[in-house]
Amino acid sequence: MINKIKRIVVPTDFSDTADTAIKLSTELADYYSANLDLVNVVDATVYAYAGYPFASLSKELMTGAETALNKVKLTLKNGKLNRYLLSGSPAREIADHAKRHKAELIVIGTHGHGAVARFFLGSVADRVVHEADCDVIVTKQPKGKIKHPKKKTKPFSRILFPTDFSDTSKRALDKAIAFTEDMDAELFVMHTIDDSLISTHVEEERHLILKELRRHALDEMRKQLPSELMDNFETIGAVKRGDPGKQIAAYAETHHCDLIVMGTHGRTGIERALIGSVADKVVRRAKCPVYLVRAK
Numbered sequence: 001m002i003n004k005i006k007r008i009v010v011p012t013d014f015s016d017t018a019d020t021a022i023k024l025s026t027e028l029a030d031y032y033s034a035n036l037d038l039v040n041v042v043d044a045t046v047y048a049y050a051g052y053p054f055a056s057l058s059k060e061l062m063t064g065a066e067t068a069l070n071k072v073k074l075t076l077k078n079g080k081l082n083r084y085l086l087s088g089s090p091a092r093e094i095a096d097h098a099k100r101h102k103a104e105l106i107v108i109g110t111h112g113h114g115a116v117a118r119f120f121l122g123s124v125a126d127r128v129v130h131e132a133d134c135d136v137i138v139t140k141q142p143k144g145k146i147k148h149p150k151k152k153t154k155p156f157s158r159i160l161f162p163t164d165f166s167d168t169s170k171r172a173l174d175k176a177i178a179f180t181e182d183m184d185a186e187l188f189v190m191h192t193i194d195d196s197l198i199s200t201h202v203e204e205e206r207h208l209i210l211k212e213l214r215r216h217a218l219d220e221m222r223k224q225l226p227s228e229l230m231d232n233f234e235t236i237g238a239v240k241r242g243d244p245g246k247q248i249a250a251y252a253e254t255h256h257c258d259l260i261v262m263g264t265h266g267r268t269g270i271e272r273a274l275i276g277s278v279a280d281k282v283v284r285r286a287k288c289p290v291y292l293v294r295a296k
Contacts, residue, residue, distance in 0.1 A: 002178040005032040007103040011039045011094050011128075014068050021109035021139045024289060026074060027155040028107070031183075033078040039097055040069045041090040062087065091127035099133050107137045110283065126280070129264065129292055135175070139289045154183040160257040161189050162248045164278070165220050168263030172293040173224055176261035179291075189225065189237050190251055191217040192244040214239045245281025252286055261291040 010025035012018040022038070029036040042065045044058040066085050074081060086093040098106050110125035129136050161176040163169045173189075180187040193213050198206055217239045222230065229236065240247040252260050264279040283290050 001032065002181050003032065003175075005034050005104045007035040007037065007101055007105075009037045009039055009094065009098045009101070009103045009106045011041065011090070011106075011108050011124075012069070012072060013040070014072070015109070017109035017111055017139075017141045019109075020141045021107045021137075022072070022074060024137065024139055024155065025107040026076060028105070029079045030077050031155055035080045035082060036074075036076060037082045037084055037097065037101060037103065038069065038072060038074060039084045039086060039094060040065050041086045041088060041093045043088065043090055058087070090124045091131055094124075094128050095131040095133070103134055105135055105137065106132055107139065107289075109139050109141070111140065125283075133294070135291065135293050137289050137291045138283050140287070142287065154185070156183050156185050156259045158186045158255065158257045158259075159188070160248070160252045160255065160260045161187060162244070162251075162260065162262050162278075162282075163189065163191050163221065163224065164244075164263075165191070165224070166263060168293065168295040170224065171295075172261050172263040172291075175291065175293050177226065177229075179259065179261065187229065187236060188251070188255055188257065189221055189229075190240060190248065191221060191238075192240045192242065192247045193217065194244055195241050196243070210241065243281070244278045245285055248278070248282050249285035249287075252288055258288050259291055260286055260288060261293065263295065264292045 005028065008025050008029050010021050012022060025036060028034070042058070042061045044061050062085065069083050069085055072083075084097060086097060094106065094108070097103075106128060108125045108128055110123050125138050129138070156179055159176055159180055161173055163173065176187060179185060193210060195206070195210060198209055200206055200209070218237065221237050222233065225233065225237075238251065240251065248260065248262075251257075260282060262279055262282065264277065279290070279292055283292075
């Protein structure tokens with residue numbers, strides 16, 4: 001195994017969306033013989049209101065959550081299952097727990113499909129991506145049955161790596177290749193040219209610019225990929241035009257990918273944030289899980 005995954009954290013709010021994350025994290029924990037931490041965070045301040053004794057409310061919520069946490073059905077063939085009940089701000093507690101226990105990965109569910117659905121933006125999952133020191137896989141409850149060209153025997157069988165040629169993107173490629181090797185999966189590599197950034201409206205000029213950008217993108221993709229993947233580059237490599245978030249999600253669906261591995265950037269502030277970024281759009285639109293590799 002190339003990946004050294006020894007501990008995975010999966011938060012639950014006991015919803016169907018969380019169950020999807022639990023299912024994937026269980027498959028990964030079994031595959032890597034890893035410890036799996038099932039975590040629920042009680043934020044009593046969300047439910048507090050004037051006139052209600054806060055201490056009593058908090059105690060009742062903790063008791064109810066503990067009962068629900070212990071009822072979650074989860075069986076590991078390999079590895080070890082741990083259940084943790086925490087109190088506080090959910091995103092912060094999840095990120096702190098992962099750091100405290102030196103987890104390599106958090107698997108968390110979020111809601112909605114498409115632009116009109118509930119946005120990833122502002123959700124607990126979004127804040128976990130910002131605050132966690134480790135990588136994060138974001139899942140969504142499947143909308144209908146996801147079709148695969150062949151029966152899956154491992155957590156991932158077809159992996160998409162979208163690249164923007166940044167340093168973070170190179171780290172994401174290493175992770176995508178590691179999963180590909182570990183699971184004998186197929187790897188697809190793509191770059192999207194955002195043609196909305198081309199200022200000229202002269203069609204001939206646009207055509208020449210796009211042609212040059214495509215040539216450059218293919219050259220850069222070839223430079224990034226290890227030599228053993230170059231034999232079938234014409235099959236696995238692609239350059240698309242349009243909105244990157246839409247194109248990446250569409251390509252993953254068309255090629256029946258069950259994981260997208262891509263880089264994202266640091267915390268909010270002076271660094272580029274996930275909010276409004278390509279990664280955010282991909283998470284909202286993709287039907288398959290998205291593995292977000294943090295910038296170092």
